[in-house]
Amino acid sequence: MMMTAADYRESLRAYRPRVFVNGSAVESVADEPLLAPGVNAVGITYDLAHKTEHLPIMTARQGSSGKTVNRMLHINETSTDLLYKLEAIRLVCKISGCAQRYLTHDALNGIFQATRRTDDAHGTDYSQRFINYLHEVQDGDLTLGVAMTDAKGDRSKRPGQQANPDVYVHIKERRPDGIVIRGTKAIVTGAPYMHEFLVMPCRTHTAEDADFAVCCAVPVDAPGVTIVARPAGRPGEAAAKFSAKYGQSTGVVIFDDVFVPHDRVFLAGEHEEGGFLTTSYATHHRHSCIGARAGFGDLLIGAGALMIEANGLDGDRHGHIRDAMVELITITESFYACGVASSVYCVKDPAGSVMPDAVFSNIGKLLLATKIYDMHKLAHYVSGGLIVALPGPDEDHNPETQGSLSAVLRGRPDIPMEQRMEVSRLIEDLTVSHQAGWYSVISLHGGGSPEAMKREIWRNYPMNEKVELVESLLDRGVLEDGRRVLKQPGRCCATGCEVPSLPAPAPDPQPPTPVAAE
Incomplete structure (x- = not known):
């Protein structure tokens, strides 16, 4: 149950x-x-x-x-x-x-x-x-x-x-x-x-x-x-x-x-x-990390939009704000799209389960790992400096300062000052606090370092297909001297392909052996 x-x-x-x-x-x-x-x-x-x-x-x-x-x-x-x-x-x-x-x-x-x-x-x-x-x-x-x-x-x-x-x-x-x-x-x-x-x-x-x-x-x-x-x-x-x-x-x-x-x-x-097992788990986990950080991106996008509104700005009228929000959306949905592609192009395992496509999983995880800092930066840009300069919440109930703060920290007149302060503290918590640094590090290193993802992308990418495509366009064919060795697997196998060595020269023909008459 x-x-x-x-x-x-x-x-x-x-x-x-x-x-x-x-x-x-x-x-x-x-x-x-x-x-x-x-x-x-x-x-x-x-x-x-x-x-x-x-x-x-x-x-x-x-x-x-x-x-x-x-x-x-x-x-x-x-x-x-x-x-x-x-x-x-x-x-x-x-x-x-x-x-x-x-x-x-x-x-x-x-x-x-x-x-x-x-x-x-x-x-x-x-x-x-x-x-x-x-x-x-x-x-x-x-x-x-x-x-x-x-x-x-x-x-x-x-x-x-x-x-x-x-x-x-x-x-x-x-x-x-x-x-x-x-x-x-x-x-x-x-x-x-x-x-x-x-x-x-x-x-x-x-x-x-x-x-x-x-x-x-x-x-x-x-x-x-x-x-x-x-x-x-x-x-x-x-x-x-x-x-x-x-x-x-x-x-x-x-x-x-x-x-x-x-x-x-x-x-x-x-x-x-x-x-x-190590590699298999890593592929599954990097695929999952894509969904996890997309959820975190949703939090930043929503909080950023609320903060823009509370500040009295409008993405339709203020192009620099709109551009920053579009970039934040693009980053989030780009690595999520890699997760979707990895799901669609999954591979059936002999055990009967399916494995997310390794190339798309690792590209998506690499994107989120290296773009998490840009996501924070964009949230900071659209929110303004109040997210780190706002007085602590104890001042919200301090009779000596509450009235003055309420009068000057309001943004748009139709949005309560308290809402602006709450959103500011939320963005601070998500992007500039000790906890925010933790989110950055788990995004960067969780599921393996960026170097590990780069190795997996290189190891699994079907480079042979791209080489053969260009060579066919150039009408050259495979080099005759057999020197090329490509380690990328192609779509036909899962362990990697290497160009075989040239066959050994055939032995000199021998005269046929006489057959005795019956």
Whole structure:
């Protein structure tokens, strides 16, 4: 049965994770004020799944069980699924800023593909284990944290070369009934208020580092798990018009000899498939990030329009304001259009699910990662300097200053001064506060750095098609000396194509062997 936000909050009380925030132990995650904005944000994904008008995008029929599940837990089977997922994420993020739960979706889809591939290559039973676990998660309507980014230590060294092996999560011991894992995941979104963690590799591994290629599910309160987290948003701050209600905690999660039974282990040393899982998850997640930042763009566009109005300006009459707003709209809808294209041109996976097109997903994510600062700048331009110069909200009720401020801080006479001040503080919260800097960084680095996206675009782009097109126009054909080697795959394969070497010269013909007469 699908939960509501209230049900979700109550469900957290069934867990007793070891959590520290701002140096103090947290007794109850569900009741901790410093984590409330994060719990509220995830709660949006639960409540909208009960709204009749949002049911088509917020719920889906899971093919492997026939049950209706929350969209954030669905394995995508068609391009329509991907489009609806994109719309669902945009919806929840335009309300919450970042609803976080879509990471659960991205990890489930990546693991679904990787376990099938591992079974086909190694004869394992990971896929059935995962399907059983998936149905448990869907039936319980859980939210899962993605424990993917390792602490990494010295970035110039591979995991097995680190002075301290615990900077990467790895298999410490293999037992007849499961494995024991140890190590640290450094950036886990929403860590304190998850139900379970999906531990996943964050990079490709070699055979020598096979013990670092591990994927498994671990309850947040499993023995040996410690979460060291930061507050979610800006709880309790009167000036935080948005992030006092909605925010995101991130946590360092330490796994100190944590036992994981076999039925929750989905990869245990299969390093090549671990690399595939990392890439697969990244493509799903970058596709989701497009929807998330489009929702954030909606917030900036709406707030900017309100501020322009409160300032007494009009886009129809003031061209510089109109141009800035059009640029903000263009940026937002451009990267969202990449998400739509990625959905439409999806690829069917052998596991039976669909993968967003990697080129369009990575281009969309690269655009939002590098344009987030321009989005902030444009919101600043159309809003004016009041968003950082406005007195704090305590002055709103100060009898010594309230009257004077009300008289001089009004813009248009038909718009209350209070409305102008509220919108100003909202834009300040979204674009120039500590929380705003956080939005910038997660946009830039969330789901991988821009360099990672550039590599994926280059690796997956069908360069051969473009070369052959131009060569056909030039009537040249492929170079005869065989020197060209293009590593881009083209649309005919998924692993990359290389020009084969020239065939060896044929041996000198031999005279025919006489055949004896019968």
